[in-house]
Amino acid sequence: MLSRKVPLAAIGEDRAVLPTFAARGMTEPVPRYELPDRPMDGDVAYLAIHHELALDGNPLLNLATFVTTWMDEHADRLMAESVNKNAIDWDEYPQTVELQDRCVNMLSRLYHAEEHHSTVGTATVGSSEAIHLAGLAMKVRWRNAARDAGRTPGTPNLVMGANVQVVWEKFARYFDVEPRYVPMTEDRFVIGVDEAMARVDENTIGVVGILGSTYTGEYEPIAELDAALDSVCTERGIDVPIHVDAASGGFVAPFLQPELAWDFRLPRVRSINVSGHKYGLVYPGIGWILWREEEDLPEELVFKVDYLGGSHATFGLNFSRGASQIVAQYYNFLRLGREGYREIMAALAETAGWLRRRLADTGHFTVIGGDDLPVVCLRLAGEEPFDVFDLSETLRTRGWVVPAYRMAPDAEHVAVLRIVVREGLSRDMAEELATDVDRAVERLRRGPHASLDGGSPAGSAIGRRAGRARSSRGAKPAPTAGGKTRSPC
Numbered sequence: 001m002l003s004r005k006v007p008l009a010a011i012g013e014d015r016a017v018l019p020t021f022a023a024r025g026m027t028e029p030v031p032r033y034e035l036p037d038r039p040m041d042g043d044v045a046y047l048a049i050h051h052e053l054a055l056d057g058n059p060l061l062n063l064a065t066f067v068t069t070w071m072d073e074h075a076d077r078l079m080a081e082s083v084n085k086n087a088i089d090w091d092e093y094p095q096t097v098e099l100q101d102r103c104v105n106m107l108s109r110l111y112h113a114e115e116h117h118s119t120v121g122t123a124t125v126g127s128s129e130a131i132h133l134a135g136l137a138m139k140v141r142w143r144n145a146a147r148d149a150g151r152t153p154g155t156p157n158l159v160m161g162a163n164v165q166v167v168w169e170k171f172a173r174y175f176d177v178e179p180r181y182v183p184m185t186e187d188r189f190v191i192g193v194d195e196a197m198a199r200v201d202e203n204t205i206g207v208v209g210i211l212g213s214t215y216t217g218e219y220e221p222i223a224e225l226d227a228a229l230d231s232v233c234t235e236r237g238i239d240v241p242i243h244v245d246a247a248s249g250g251f252v253a254p255f256l257q258p259e260l261a262w263d264f265r266l267p268r269v270r271s272i273n274v275s276g277h278k279y280g281l282v283y284p285g286i287g288w289i290l291w292r293e294e295e296d297l298p299e300e301l302v303f304k305v306d307y308l309g310g311s312h313a314t315f316g317l318n319f320s321r322g323a324s325q326i327v328a329q330y331y332n333f334l335r336l337g338r339e340g341y342r343e344i345m346a347a348l349a350e351t352a353g354w355l356r357r358r359l360a361d362t363g364h365f366t367v368i369g370g371d372d373l374p375v376v377c378l379r380l381a382g383e384e385p386f387d388v389f390d391l392s393e394t395l396r397t398r399g400w401v402v403p404a405y406r407m408a409p410d411a412e413h414v415a416v417l418r419i420v421v422r423e424g425l426s427r428d429m430a431e432e433l434a435t436d437v438d439r440a441v442e443r444l445r446r447g448p449h450a451s452l453d454g455g456s457p458a459g460s461a462i463g464r465r466a467g468r469a470r471s472s473r474g475a476k477p478a479p480t481a482g483g484k485t486r487s488p489c
């Protein structure tokens, strides 16, 4: 989120955060956008901030995010104990480095790196940093291969579905790579294999396969991409690697779909990213990037740093970052093991399956995107006097955050609601959610001033809030600068 400097002259009274009760300790206005002149009592400052943050949504009801909102108390304790450690201080905190090494090893084996593979990888701030690193490695590898073949490289391009998460657009723009998007269709919301191959040429640095589309939760056909790229290699002499964006699916597929070959079992898969803070079940922000073999990560991208004591190899966009997420990831690996992750993912899939059936049975919705991830993606089944954006807003009045958005180009006319089932959404809560969806549909059918519980429209707080929300919502999500509409994640 980019924050802007606000001109003080324009905001008048809003210059100050006015006293609330804050343990009756706040007696004077506190400047909002200027550093206060004087210190404040710690208890008062704490309470003022604590109460202000009550205006945020409730993380447990935030069904928009894939990111972890609950960890157990042992994890909380370990994170608190390591919150003052910088993960980059290798010499000072060698045991944290050891935990990262163990995590990279465990993940490489989870993703079927063979013992003879010289797999390398690192923790990152999230999948976004991991994806920038993966993209850079693909770009430099492609450039080096062109040089070795005596070819003058043209403009590098990257082939991917139009359903990629915004980070891939960022990578292309920040690092001067031409994005070649495969458009969606009325009934295909993931990459089309033939369409992807038609976009591949000698300047293609890689093809992206998504294991768990942000839009629908669907897995892309990565084995088919692998086979099709083999044919491209045989027929056209172009050798293109695959990067798998397993931000969400990387901690789901190994446990729920273990037979599905999407990882290092496929020869063209040279790198994989996964978000530890999504179904890896760690608080934000942690991601992982793995390269199948050391040679998949060009050595000119790796920096040797010795001013922290010792000499260490680093490849990352950040230097300093917290160590506590790495510790928490390792805790989850020990605490849960394969069996624990499998049980949790199976429970989430069960809740997601129940919600899909329950909501589809109302006749109001059509489920799209299948059941690869524990994600429920719905479009309206028929003509209604409201749309999914209205529904999303109405659910908000009960605290549920269920985003509505349009599909990627060329399927923008399809608008959906998405519910991400995570640990913390019990079956009980899922039942409450389904009941609130029923009520919201009924309320919207009755018109904008009806209340959710069917009571007096004018007198009900929910009715008033819903009415305000409707009038203040403004336009539906607008296309981004590039003309693509974006899911909110």
Ligand SMILES: Cc1ncc(COP(=O)(O)O)c(C=O)c1O
Pocket: 066, 125, 126, 127, 128, 129, 165, 167, 210, 212, 213, 214, 245, 247, 248, 275, 286, 287, 489
């Ligand atoms: C498929 C996909 N890739 C990348 C990302 C970015 O991940 P992160 O939030 O870990 O940076 C997301 C986030 O939702 C995603 O769904």
